[in-house]
Amino acid sequence: MKSAVIVFPGSNCDRDAAVALEQLAGKKPAMVWHGDSELPDVDLVVLPGGFAYGDYLRCGAMAGQSRIMRDIKEKVGKGLAVLGICNGFQVLTETGLLPGALMRNADLKFVCRPVGLDVEETQSSFTRKYSKGQRVTFPVANGEGNYFADEATLDRLEAEGRVVFRYAEGDNPNGSARNIAGILGEKRNVMGLMPHPERVCDPALGGTDGTALFESLIEALS
Amino acid sequence: MKARVFVTLKNGVLDPQGKAIGNALHGLGFSSVGEVRQGKVIDLELSERDQAKARASLKDMCEKLLANTVIEKYEIELVP
Numbered sequence: 001m002k003s004a005v006i007v008f009p010g011s012n013c014d015r016d017a018a019v020a021l022e023q024l025a026g027k028k029p030a031m032v033w034h035g036d037s038e039l040p041d042v043d044l045v046v047l048p049g050g051f052a053y054g055d056y057l058r059c060g061a062m063a064g065q066s067r068i069m070r071d072i073k074e075k076v077g078k079g080l081a082v083l084g085i086c087n088g089f090q091v092l093t094e095t096g097l098l099p100g101a102l103m104r105n106a107d108l109k110f111v112c113r114p115v116g117l118d119v120e121e122t123q124s125s126f127t128r129k130y131s132k133g134q135r136v137t138f139p140v141a142n143g144e145g146n147y148f149a150d151e152a153t154l155d156r157l158e159a160e161g162r163v164v165f166r167y168a169e170g171d172n173p174n175g176s177a178r179n180i181a182g183i184l185g186e187k188r189n190v191m192g193l194m195p196h197p198e199r200v201c202d203p204a205l206g207g208t209d210g211t212a213l214f215e216s217l218i219e220a221l222s
Numbered sequence: 223m224k225a226r227v228f229v230t231l232k233n234g235v236l237d238p239q240g241k242a243i244g245n246a247l248h249g250l251g252f253s254s255v256g257e258v259r260q261g262k263v264i265d266l267e268l269s270e271r272d273q274a275k276a277r278a279s280l281k282d283m284c285e286k287l288l289a290n291t292v293i294e295k296y297e298i299e300l301v302p
Contacts, residue, residue, distance in 0.1 A: 058290055065287065094290065101292040108238050148235065148293055175236070 001221045003029040003044040006072075006088075008063045013049035013085065013198065020201040021046070024214040034066040043221040044081045045072055047088025049141070049196060059102065059144050060090030069095055081125055081221055082190045086142055089182075089192030098185050098192045099157070100149030102142075106175025110143040114207075115195060116168030117181055121161050124184055125220035126191045129212040136209035138195035140173050145194040147176035147183075154178055162186075165193055223268050224301040225280055229289045230261030264288060273300055 003021050007014045014031065021029045030040045034052075039045065053062035063069070069091070076082055076097060084092040092098040105111060114137045119130040130136070149157070154177055157163050165182035172179045174194070182193025197210030231237050237259050244258035266283075270276040280298045289296040 057287070061287065061290070093292070099292075101290055103236070103293060104238050106236065106238055108242055146236075175238075 001025050001044060001218045002027065002040075002042045003046065004032045004039055004042045005029050005046045005048055006032050006034060006068055007048075008034045008050065008052035008066065008091075010052045010054055011048050011050035011087070013087075013196065016196070017046045017048045017085065017198045020198040020210065020214055023201065024211060025218050032068060034063065034068050037067050038071050039068065039075065039080075042080075044083065044217055047082065047084040047091050048198075049086030049088060052087055052091065055144075058094065059087060060092075060094035063087075063091045064094035073097065076185070076187075076190055079187070079189055081217065083126065083217070084190070084192035085196055085198060086140075086145070086194055089194055090144065092185075092190060092192040097190050098183060099153050100147055100177075100183070102144050102194070103146040103148050104144050105142070105146050105173070110141075111145070111173040112139070112141040113173070114139045115173050115181075116171045117165045117195060118168055119164070120166050121164045121184070123161060124164060124188050124191065124216075126184075126213055126216055127164055128220060129216040135168060136212075137200070137207060138197055138210060139199050140195045142174065142194055145174040145176065147174075147180045147194070149177060154180075157183055160186075162188070164191060165195070223270060223273075223276055225266045225268055225276065226299040226301065227264040227266065227280065227284060227288055228261060228297040228299070229264065229284075229294050230259060230296075231293055232295050235293050261294075273302065276300060 119134040162184040166179040200207035200210040240259040284296040
Protein backbone atom coordinates (compact mmCIF):
# COMPACT_ATOMS: atom_id res chain seq x y z
CA MET A 1 0.00 0.00 0.00
CA LYS A 2 1.39 3.34 -1.05
CA SER A 3 0.25 6.21 1.09
CA ALA A 4 0.58 9.96 1.51
CA VAL A 5 0.08 12.22 4.50
CA ILE A 6 -0.96 15.78 3.71
CA VAL A 7 0.86 18.47 5.66
CA PHE A 8 -0.98 21.74 6.22
CA PRO A 9 0.50 24.71 8.06
CA GLY A 10 -0.63 23.88 11.60
CA SER A 11 -0.90 20.09 11.21
CA ASN A 12 0.52 18.45 14.33
CA CYS A 13 -0.33 14.76 13.95
CA ASP A 14 1.16 14.33 10.48
CA ARG A 15 4.26 12.63 11.85
CA ASP A 16 2.26 10.40 14.22
CA ALA A 17 0.27 9.21 11.19
CA ALA A 18 3.48 8.71 9.18
CA VAL A 19 5.10 6.66 11.97
CA ALA A 20 2.02 4.42 12.31
CA LEU A 21 1.84 3.91 8.54
CA GLU A 22 5.52 3.14 8.23
CA GLN A 23 5.52 0.70 11.15
CA LEU A 24 2.47 -1.18 9.91
CA ALA A 25 2.80 -0.95 6.12
CA GLY A 26 6.58 -1.19 6.10
CA LYS A 27 6.78 1.72 3.70
CA LYS A 28 7.35 5.39 4.40
CA PRO A 29 4.38 7.50 3.31
CA ALA A 30 4.98 10.51 1.08
CA MET A 31 4.64 13.75 3.02
CA VAL A 32 2.74 16.07 0.68
CA TRP A 33 2.61 19.82 1.24
CA HIS A 34 -0.86 21.39 1.04
CA GLY A 35 0.30 23.81 -1.67
CA ASP A 36 1.29 21.04 -4.08
CA SER A 37 -1.05 20.61 -6.99
CA GLU A 38 -0.80 16.89 -7.57
CA LEU A 39 -0.68 13.79 -5.39
CA PRO A 40 1.98 11.17 -6.03
CA ASP A 41 0.69 7.76 -7.14
CA VAL A 42 -0.83 6.45 -3.89
CA ASP A 43 -3.61 4.14 -2.67
CA LEU A 44 -4.37 6.06 0.53
CA VAL A 45 -4.30 9.68 1.62
CA VAL A 46 -4.34 10.64 5.29
CA LEU A 47 -5.51 14.09 6.34
CA PRO A 48 -3.92 14.39 9.79
CA GLY A 49 -4.99 16.02 13.02
CA GLY A 50 -3.91 19.46 14.09
CA PHE A 51 -5.04 23.02 13.62
CA ALA A 52 -4.59 23.70 9.91
CA TYR A 53 -4.38 27.45 9.26
CA GLY A 54 -4.90 28.00 12.99
CA ASP A 55 -8.56 27.00 12.56
CA TYR A 56 -9.14 30.50 11.13
CA LEU A 57 -12.74 31.24 10.11
CA ARG A 58 -13.84 27.67 10.99
CA CYS A 59 -11.78 24.56 11.65
CA GLY A 60 -10.96 22.96 8.30
CA ALA A 61 -12.40 25.84 6.24
CA MET A 62 -9.12 27.19 4.87
CA ALA A 63 -7.48 23.79 4.51
CA GLY A 64 -10.49 22.67 2.52
CA GLN A 65 -9.59 25.28 -0.11
CA SER A 66 -5.92 24.21 -0.36
CA ARG A 67 -4.58 23.45 -3.79
CA ILE A 68 -3.92 19.78 -3.00
CA MET A 69 -7.56 19.32 -1.94
CA ARG A 70 -8.71 19.93 -5.53
CA ASP A 71 -6.67 16.95 -6.71
CA ILE A 72 -7.83 14.85 -3.75
CA LYS A 73 -11.48 15.66 -4.49
CA GLU A 74 -11.07 14.66 -8.10
CA LYS A 75 -9.35 11.37 -7.20
CA VAL A 76 -11.89 10.52 -4.51
CA GLY A 77 -14.43 10.46 -7.34
CA LYS A 78 -12.27 7.79 -8.99
CA GLY A 79 -12.08 5.67 -5.83
CA LEU A 80 -9.03 6.97 -3.93
CA ALA A 81 -9.20 6.05 -0.22
CA VAL A 82 -8.99 9.01 2.15
CA LEU A 83 -8.78 8.86 5.94
CA GLY A 84 -9.39 12.10 7.85
CA ILE A 85 -8.44 12.07 11.52
CA CYS A 86 -9.66 14.83 13.86
CA ASN A 87 -8.79 18.05 12.01
CA GLY A 88 -8.73 15.88 8.86
CA PHE A 89 -12.38 14.94 9.52
CA GLN A 90 -13.20 18.64 9.84
CA VAL A 91 -11.48 19.29 6.49
CA LEU A 92 -13.52 16.50 4.87
CA THR A 93 -16.84 17.95 6.04
CA GLU A 94 -15.79 21.46 4.98
CA THR A 95 -15.00 20.26 1.45
CA GLY A 96 -18.28 18.36 1.25
CA LEU A 97 -16.56 14.98 0.92
CA LEU A 98 -18.43 13.95 4.07
CA PRO A 99 -21.85 15.24 5.19
CA GLY A 100 -22.52 17.29 8.33
CA ALA A 101 -20.25 19.59 10.32
CA LEU A 102 -18.10 19.53 13.45
CA MET A 103 -19.05 22.16 15.96
CA ARG A 104 -17.74 23.52 19.25
CA ASN A 105 -17.90 20.87 21.98
CA ALA A 106 -21.19 21.06 23.84
CA ASP A 107 -19.48 21.94 27.16
CA LEU A 108 -17.03 24.36 25.45
CA LYS A 109 -14.03 22.43 26.80
CA PHE A 110 -11.12 21.00 24.87
CA VAL A 111 -11.28 17.27 25.61
CA CYS A 112 -8.07 15.23 25.65
CA ARG A 113 -8.50 11.70 27.01
CA PRO A 114 -8.99 8.08 25.96
CA VAL A 115 -12.59 7.25 25.05
CA GLY A 116 -14.40 3.96 24.50
CA LEU A 117 -15.72 3.43 20.98
CA ASP A 118 -17.95 0.78 19.49
CA VAL A 119 -17.04 -0.45 16.02
CA GLU A 120 -20.39 -0.37 14.34
CA GLU A 121 -19.53 -1.12 10.74
CA THR A 122 -16.97 -3.61 9.48
CA GLN A 123 -18.04 -3.59 5.82
CA SER A 124 -15.40 -1.02 4.91
CA SER A 125 -11.76 -0.89 3.87
CA PHE A 126 -11.08 0.98 7.09
CA THR A 127 -12.55 -1.47 9.60
CA ARG A 128 -12.65 -4.95 8.04
CA LYS A 129 -10.12 -6.30 10.58
CA TYR A 130 -12.30 -5.32 13.53
CA SER A 131 -15.30 -7.34 14.61
CA LYS A 132 -18.75 -5.82 14.65
CA GLY A 133 -19.62 -4.37 18.04
CA GLN A 134 -16.00 -4.55 19.23
CA ARG A 135 -15.17 -2.07 21.99
CA VAL A 136 -11.91 -0.20 21.37
CA THR A 137 -10.19 2.70 23.12
CA PHE A 138 -8.75 5.61 21.13
CA PRO A 139 -7.71 8.98 22.51
CA VAL A 140 -9.65 12.10 21.51
CA ALA A 141 -8.10 15.56 21.49
CA ASN A 142 -10.51 18.16 20.21
CA GLY A 143 -12.30 21.38 21.01
CA GLU A 144 -14.61 21.15 18.02
CA GLY A 145 -15.58 17.53 17.66
CA ASN A 146 -19.32 17.86 18.15
CA TYR A 147 -20.72 16.11 15.08
CA PHE A 148 -23.85 17.74 13.70
CA ALA A 149 -26.09 16.91 10.76
CA ASP A 150 -29.81 17.33 10.18
CA GLU A 151 -32.08 14.47 11.20
CA ALA A 152 -32.62 13.29 7.61
CA THR A 153 -28.85 13.04 7.04
CA LEU A 154 -28.34 11.17 10.33
CA ASP A 155 -31.12 8.72 9.44
CA ARG A 156 -29.56 8.18 6.04
CA LEU A 157 -26.07 7.58 7.47
CA GLU A 158 -27.50 4.95 9.81
CA ALA A 159 -29.68 3.31 7.17
CA GLU A 160 -26.74 3.03 4.76
CA GLY A 161 -24.37 1.59 7.37
CA ARG A 162 -22.11 4.62 7.21
CA VAL A 163 -21.73 5.23 10.96
CA VAL A 164 -18.46 3.39 11.56
CA PHE A 165 -17.58 4.34 15.13
CA ARG A 166 -19.82 5.48 17.96
CA TYR A 167 -18.74 6.75 21.36
CA ALA A 168 -19.61 4.13 23.96
CA GLU A 169 -22.87 4.90 25.74
CA GLY A 170 -22.17 7.50 28.44
CA ASP A 171 -18.70 8.31 27.05
CA ASN A 172 -19.61 10.93 24.42
CA PRO A 173 -16.89 13.57 24.99
CA ASN A 174 -18.28 16.41 22.88
CA GLY A 175 -22.03 16.19 22.43
CA SER A 176 -21.92 14.55 18.98
CA ALA A 177 -25.31 13.71 17.50
CA ARG A 178 -26.29 10.09 18.14
CA ASN A 179 -22.84 9.47 19.70
CA ILE A 180 -21.28 9.49 16.22
CA ALA A 181 -17.46 9.41 16.25
CA GLY A 182 -16.71 8.41 12.66
CA ILE A 183 -18.53 8.13 9.34
CA LEU A 184 -18.06 6.91 5.79
CA GLY A 185 -18.65 8.81 2.57
CA GLU A 186 -21.28 7.80 0.06
CA LYS A 187 -18.95 5.50 -1.87
CA ARG A 188 -17.34 4.19 1.33
CA ASN A 189 -13.82 5.16 0.21
CA VAL A 190 -13.64 8.21 2.51
CA MET A 191 -13.74 8.00 6.27
CA GLY A 192 -13.52 10.72 8.89
CA LEU A 193 -13.30 10.26 12.65
CA MET A 194 -12.52 12.53 15.58
CA PRO A 195 -10.58 10.05 17.79
CA HIS A 196 -6.94 9.28 16.98
CA PRO A 197 -6.24 5.66 15.90
CA GLU A 198 -2.66 6.59 14.95
CA ARG A 199 -1.89 7.31 18.61
CA VAL A 200 -2.69 3.76 19.69
CA CYS A 201 -0.53 1.72 17.32
CA ASP A 202 2.39 1.02 19.65
CA PRO A 203 2.25 -0.65 23.09
CA ALA A 204 4.76 1.94 24.31
CA LEU A 205 2.11 4.61 23.72
CA GLY A 206 -0.52 2.93 25.84
CA GLY A 207 -2.45 0.74 23.44
CA THR A 208 -2.68 -0.95 20.07
CA ASP A 209 -6.41 -0.70 19.31
CA GLY A 210 -5.66 1.51 16.31
CA THR A 211 -3.48 -1.00 14.46
CA ALA A 212 -6.47 -2.95 13.04
CA LEU A 213 -7.61 0.20 11.23
CA PHE A 214 -4.33 0.56 9.36
CA GLU A 215 -4.10 -3.22 8.86
CA SER A 216 -7.59 -3.14 7.34
CA LEU A 217 -6.43 -0.52 4.85
CA ILE A 218 -3.24 -2.43 4.07
CA GLU A 219 -5.25 -5.60 3.39
CA ALA A 220 -7.87 -3.78 1.31
CA LEU A 221 -5.52 -1.58 -0.70
CA SER A 222 -2.40 -3.68 -1.27
CA MET B 223 -17.69 49.73 -2.12
CA LYS B 224 -17.70 48.21 1.33
CA ALA B 225 -19.69 45.23 2.46
CA ARG B 226 -20.48 43.65 5.78
CA VAL B 227 -21.36 39.96 6.07
CA PHE B 228 -23.06 38.57 9.17
CA VAL B 229 -22.59 34.85 9.75
CA THR B 230 -24.71 33.26 12.48
CA LEU B 231 -25.74 29.77 13.47
CA LYS B 232 -29.03 28.57 12.00
CA ASN B 233 -32.03 28.47 14.29
CA GLY B 234 -32.12 25.23 16.20
CA VAL B 235 -28.36 24.66 16.01
CA LEU B 236 -26.94 24.48 19.52
CA ASP B 237 -24.78 27.51 20.34
CA PRO B 238 -22.78 26.66 23.48
CA GLN B 239 -20.81 29.92 23.28
CA GLY B 240 -24.01 31.96 23.17
CA LYS B 241 -25.27 29.98 26.14
CA ALA B 242 -22.08 30.67 28.12
CA ILE B 243 -22.35 34.40 27.32
CA GLY B 244 -25.97 34.34 28.52
CA ASN B 245 -24.96 32.63 31.77
CA ALA B 246 -22.18 35.17 32.34
CA LEU B 247 -24.60 38.04 31.77
CA HIS B 248 -26.98 36.54 34.31
CA GLY B 249 -24.05 36.24 36.69
CA LEU B 250 -23.45 39.98 36.26
CA GLY B 251 -27.00 40.69 37.29
CA PHE B 252 -28.55 41.28 33.84
CA SER B 253 -31.57 39.24 34.76
CA SER B 254 -33.65 40.39 31.78
CA VAL B 255 -31.42 38.49 29.32
CA GLY B 256 -33.12 35.58 27.56
CA GLU B 257 -31.51 33.43 24.88
CA VAL B 258 -28.14 34.66 23.52
CA ARG B 259 -26.80 33.68 20.08
CA GLN B 260 -23.38 34.78 18.86
CA GLY B 261 -21.87 34.99 15.40
CA LYS B 262 -19.28 36.67 13.18
CA VAL B 263 -19.07 39.95 11.31
CA ILE B 264 -16.80 40.08 8.27
CA ASP B 265 -16.03 43.46 6.65
CA LEU B 266 -14.86 43.44 3.05
CA GLU B 267 -13.74 46.06 0.56
CA LEU B 268 -14.77 45.44 -3.02
CA SER B 269 -13.64 47.11 -6.23
CA GLU B 270 -17.00 46.25 -7.82
CA ARG B 271 -19.27 49.28 -8.28
CA ASP B 272 -22.42 47.58 -9.45
CA GLN B 273 -24.55 46.71 -6.42
CA ALA B 274 -26.30 43.72 -7.97
CA LYS B 275 -23.00 42.23 -9.13
CA ALA B 276 -21.41 42.87 -5.75
CA ARG B 277 -24.30 41.16 -4.00
CA ALA B 278 -24.13 38.16 -6.33
CA SER B 279 -20.41 37.79 -5.81
CA LEU B 280 -20.75 38.11 -2.02
CA LYS B 281 -23.42 35.41 -2.04
CA ASP B 282 -20.99 33.16 -3.92
CA MET B 283 -18.25 33.94 -1.34
CA CYS B 284 -20.61 33.05 1.50
CA GLU B 285 -21.65 29.76 -0.09
CA LYS B 286 -18.06 28.76 -0.92
CA LEU B 287 -16.14 29.92 2.12
CA LEU B 288 -17.46 32.55 4.51
CA ALA B 289 -20.31 30.45 5.90
CA ASN B 290 -20.74 26.72 6.39
CA THR B 291 -24.33 26.43 5.24
CA VAL B 292 -24.79 23.09 7.00
CA ILE B 293 -24.91 24.98 10.31
CA GLU B 294 -24.74 28.69 9.50
CA LYS B 295 -26.81 31.34 7.75
CA TYR B 296 -25.57 34.65 6.42
CA GLU B 297 -26.77 38.17 5.69
CA ILE B 298 -25.12 40.63 3.34
CA GLU B 299 -25.12 44.39 3.85
CA LEU B 300 -23.70 46.76 1.24
CA VAL B 301 -22.27 50.15 2.20
CA PRO B 302 -22.09 52.13 -1.06
